[in-house]
Amino acid sequence: MNQASATPTVSIENIGTFPDQRVRLRGWLYQKRSSGKLHFLQLRDGTGIIQCVAGHGDVSDALFEELAALGQESSLEVHGIVRADPRARSGFELHLSDARILQNAEDYPITPKEHGVAFLLDHRHLWLRSRRPYAILRIRAEVERTCHAFLESRGFLRLDAPVLTPAACEGTTTLFETEYFGGRAYLTQSGQLYSEAGCQAFGRVYCFGPTFRAEKSKTRRHLTEFWMVEPEAAFLDLDGNIELAEALICAIVEQVLEHRRDELEILERDPAPLEGVRAPFPRISYGQALALLEREGQPVKPGDDLGGDEETVLAGLFDRPVVVHGYPSRLKPFYMKRDPENPSLALNMDILAPEGYGEIVGGSVREENLDALDAQMAEQGIDPGPLEWYRDLRRFGAVPHAGFGLGLERTVTWISGVHHLREAIPFPRLMGRLYP
Amino acid sequence: MNQASATPTVSIENIGTFPDQRVRLRGWLYQKRSSGKLHFLQLRDGTGIIQCVAGHGDVSDALFEELAALGQESSLEVHGIVRADPRARSGFELHLSDARILQNAEDYPITPKEHGVAFLLDHRHLWLRSRRPYAILRIRAEVERTCHAFLESRGFLRLDAPVLTPAACEGTTTLFETEYFGGRAYLTQSGQLYSEAGCQAFGRVYCFGPTFRAEKSKTRRHLTEFWMVEPEAAFLDLDGNIELAEALICAIVEQVLEHRRDELEILERDPAPLEGVRAPFPRISYGQALALLEREGQPVKPGDDLGGDEETVLAGLFDRPVVVHGYPSRLKPFYMKRDPENPSLALNMDILAPEGYGEIVGGSVREENLDALDAQMAEQGIDPGPLEWYRDLRRFGAVPHAGFGLGLERTVTWISGVHHLREAIPFPRLMGRLYP
Numbered sequence: 001m002n003q004a005s006a007t008p009t010v011s012i013e014n015i016g017t018f019p020d021q022r023v024r025l026r027g028w029l030y031q032k033r034s035s036g037k038l039h040f041l042q043l044r045d046g047t048g049i050i051q052c053v054a055g056h057g058d059v060s061d062a063l064f065e066e067l068a069a070l071g072q073e074s075s076l077e078v079h080g081i082v083r084a085d086p087r088a089r090s091g092f093e094l095h096l097s098d099a100r101i102l103q104n105a106e107d108y109p110i111t112p113k114e115h116g117v118a119f120l121l122d123h124r125h126l127w128l129r130s131r132r133p134y135a136i137l138r139i140r141a142e143v144e145r146t147c148h149a150f151l152e153s154r155g156f157l158r159l160d161a162p163v164l165t166p167a168a169c170e171g172t173t174t175l176f177e178t179e180y181f182g183g184r185a186y187l188t189q190s191g192q193l194y195s196e197a198g199c200q201a202f203g204r205v206y207c208f209g210p211t212f213r214a215e216k217s218k219t220r221r222h223l224t225e226f227w228m229v230e231p232e233a234a235f236l237d238l239d240g241n242i243e244l245a246e247a248l249i250c251a252i253v254e255q256v257l258e259h260r261r262d263e264l265e266i267l268e269r270d271p272a273p274l275e276g277v278r279a280p281f282p283r284i285s286y287g288q289a290l291a292l293l294e295r296e297g298q299p300v301k302p303g304d305d306l307g308g309d310e311e312t313v314l315a316g317l318f319d320r321p322v323v324v325h326g327y328p329s330r331l332k333p334f335y336m337k338r339d340p341e342n343p344s345l346a347l348n349m350d351i352l353a354p355e356g357y358g359e360i361v362g363g364s365v366r367e368e369n370l371d372a373l374d375a376q377m378a379e380q381g382i383d384p385g386p387l388e389w390y391r392d393l394r395r396f397g398a399v400p401h402a403g404f405g406l407g408l409e410r411t412v413t414w415i416s417g418v419h420h421l422r423e424a425i426p427f428p429r430l431m432g433r434l435y436p
Numbered sequence: 437m438n439q440a441s442a443t444p445t446v447s448i449e450n451i452g453t454f455p456d457q458r459v460r461l462r463g464w465l466y467q468k469r470s471s472g473k474l475h476f477l478q479l480r481d482g483t484g485i486i487q488c489v490a491g492h493g494d495v496s497d498a499l500f501e502e503l504a505a506l507g508q509e510s511s512l513e514v515h516g517i518v519r520a521d522p523r524a525r526s527g528f529e530l531h532l533s534d535a536r537i538l539q540n541a542e543d544y545p546i547t548p549k550e551h552g553v554a555f556l557l558d559h560r561h562l563w564l565r566s567r568r569p570y571a572i573l574r575i576r577a578e579v580e581r582t583c584h585a586f587l588e589s590r591g592f593l594r595l596d597a598p599v600l601t602p603a604a605c606e607g608t609t610t611l612f613e614t615e616y617f618g619g620r621a622y623l624t625q626s627g628q629l630y631s632e633a634g635c636q637a638f639g640r641v642y643c644f645g646p647t648f649r650a651e652k653s654k655t656r657r658h659l660t661e662f663w664m665v666e667p668e669a670a671f672l673d674l675d676g677n678i679e680l681a682e683a684l685i686c687a688i689v690e691q692v693l694e695h696r697r698d699e700l701e702i703l704e705r706d707p708a709p710l711e712g713v714r715a716p717f718p719r720i721s722y723g724q725a726l727a728l729l730e731r732e733g734q735p736v737k738p739g740d741d742l743g744g745d746e747e748t749v750l751a752g753l754f755d756r757p758v759v760v761h762g763y764p765s766r767l768k769p770f771y772m773k774r775d776p777e778n779p780s781l782a783l784n785m786d787i788l789a790p791e792g793y794g795e796i797v798g799g800s801v802r803e804e805n806l807d808a809l810d811a812q813m814a815e816q817g818i819d820p821g822p823l824e825w826y827r828d829l830r831r832f833g834a835v836p837h838a839g840f841g842l843g844l845e846r847t848v849t850w851i852s853g854v855h856h857l858r859e860a861i862p863f864p865r866l867m868g869r870l871y872p
Binding site for chain 2: 109126133154162165180183224311
């Protein structure tokens with residue numbers, strides 16, 4: 001094959017800029033069908049899929065036979081002419097003149113037939129190549145990109161929180177621990193406490209990284225390793241915190257609708273509900289939430305937390321994400337500030353995604369008064385020792401501040417219309433699932 | 437204070453857009469000096485520092501006394517008129533008319549005097565507020581932003597690698613391990629193997645997250661938790677891999693020079709050596725490196741690895757980062773492809789930063805042939821069990837591919853002119869250092 005030097009190597013997503021030209025493509029055989037005289041090869045290269053047509057007279061007899069025997073996910077390099085084809089999804093197909101097989105893959109385990117989820121998860125390293133994971137993970141990357149861009153545009157500095165920590169942030173029962181040079185370290189459950197230190201140094205900061213919960217839970221809404229973006233701002237109050245989260249969610253939805261339409265289509269995700277997501281979101285208090293749940297026949301005892309079922313019922317009453325604020329403070333972590341007008345309530349807010357996807361944001365004003373913080377730590381039995389540094393933040397330059405965490409995978413499942421969190425992360429970690 | 441509604445709340449970095457106007461600023465007292473009739477308050481708000489001048493007649497007597505007693509890092513809100521002042525770093529100062537003390541901080545532990553490093557690390561949550569960490573961590577955020585923007589512009593999809601893994605990637609002696617629902621999990625040492633699966637699905641991917649090495653090492657070049665950006669591309673060869681890394685490094689330097697000049701000045705980092713960083717970088721083979729080291733009186737036995745001292749000598753011979761390629765393959769991990777023209781050498785490359793900052797990039801072509809991979813795993817005593825999925829990548833659609841890891845903290849120390857990695861990450865984790 002001596003055409004390489006003269007022929008441009010292109011990617012499928014850009015192939016439309018080479019109409020009627022000879023190009024070189026490299027990728028993998030996604031699907032294949034043959035009539036006697038024609039092979040139709042669906043070639044994917046990571047940027048898209050294109051149909052390549054090889055006629056019996058167009059390529060050598062030997063190559064025609066080789067192509068006939070080619071297994072799914074074989075790797076190959078093809079040469080051919082780009083032809084417009086209105087029937088093709090990409091608008092183009094490639095008429096082959098030559099090809100070079102790099103590896104003929106035999107017995108690729110993921111065939112077009114249906115597979116069970118356990119099988120697919122065991123083969124996640126290969127499953128990534130299928131159209132559905134491809135679409136979801138491209139949406140995920142877009143959501144991540146937007147989180148960074150949005151927060152930077154609002155003056156938030158990226159400040160990475162540590163994974164290895166000396167203390168628990170969200171309760172001690174769900175901690176992964178590791179030996180640390182003779183002592184013990186815990187995998188972070190949230191970067192928030194560190195972001196609080198950061199906002200007193202930089203005004204507005206955010207962290208964005210993996211967090212961990214060793215929850216013995218097998219629901220579709222739990223992963224043991226998941227990503228959160230956590231902005232924290234000095235001089236922010238509850239209203240400002242809600243507005244920030246609303247604006248972030250709106251930016252995410254807008255960017256996905258703008259840049260990931262094809263992926264939503266692959267997932268058969270109706271974009272209409274996403275197009276209606278605009279600020280302001282409806283806001284209801286915990287008390288109002290209880291009244292609505294009562295009315296809907298899903299009563300909750302006053303003072304009790306809302307579970308996944310209740311969240312689904314509540315979210316179903318609105319056409320966009322709904323903000324629920326002012327939960328009983330005893331349900332909430334020690335660092336949340338109490339409502340000065342009703343100290344039994346926290347100055348917190350959750351945002352529930354529509355269509356049953358549950359809580360995607362949880363945030364609050366933080367208690368900045370040391371005495372009040374100490375009292376709440378004592379009430380909840382939190383050891384102040386490893387958090388001495390956190391108490392320092394109240395001793396030196398305490399200011400009102402607030403922030404929230406947005407769960408990346410929960411947001412991605414909602415936007416993608418995907419049922420289970422395990423599909424929203426490249427390599428899901430669940431109870432009983434650490435491989436690959 | 438009833439001016440709040442009429443007075444705009446501004447940030448110090450934008451104060452130049454409000455000349456001769458009354459504004460409100462909120463922040464912390466960085467430094468203070470007083471003459472009998474004037475207080476000069478250095479106020480910081482996370483975006484900069486500005487001098488606020490309070491004259492005895494300009495504010496109430498009571499407030500004037502309060503300001504006199506105000507401790508370092510007290511939080512306050514001030515009102516005043518923005519006045520141009522060519523002597524000020526920001527070009528402006530604020531003439532106070534009113535102020536409200538939020539919290540008078542007493543005995544802030546980090547004073548303008550010199551402190552030992554251990555003391556400062558114990559108070560990292562507060563030390564972040566000082567000018568030097570402020571400048572370094574703003575440079576870090578700029579480096580991170582550029583990594584994302586550059587790789588996206590080159591068609592790389594962000595694909596997050598897991599932290600919890602079933603197997604070691606870079607050797608088993610430096611692993612953090614944790615119980616995982618009755619089994620064992622290890623904290624990732626590199627996302628590369630997962631990025632390799634990703635590049636066969638998406639063509640070009642990168643991961644960017646924390647990685648872990650339980651190294652019992654106290655040098656300035658080691659952290660137990662550090663961040664790496666790791667691009668991986670199908671159909672990339674060694675030359676392409678080097679060019680990609682060069683272009684990324686050049687983009688990082690360029691963006692820092694464009695957006696973080698003030699921070700370099702705070703650090704007294706001479707920008708001149710950075711301004712000379714342009715591709716192509718000098719490239720030398722391992723063999724050439726040995727000859728140069730011999731000439732410089734720092735001989736290395738052929739076949740031995742280059743240590744930190746040798747890297748410093750080599751890097752000192754060039755005015756920009758230097759690429760060293762083709763190390764003995766037995767020094768390198770099992771996944772590196774060997775040079776077909778000399779199988780005792782790996783198709784690898786390291787990039788050493790100038791000025792003694794050591795290796796900032798390590799990368800290679802990966803072995804895509806299963807038999808060769810298996811042989812290298814056997815040679816190095818790697819258990820193939822937990823890596824069965826990785827072997828699958830060679831069974832199904834193997835293609836030539838390559839990638840590298842760029843160490844974030846090492847890159848930040850070099851660009852910032854900072855001696856020790858511990859200053860290049862918000863909350864450093866070292867042997868014997870897990871707090872705060």
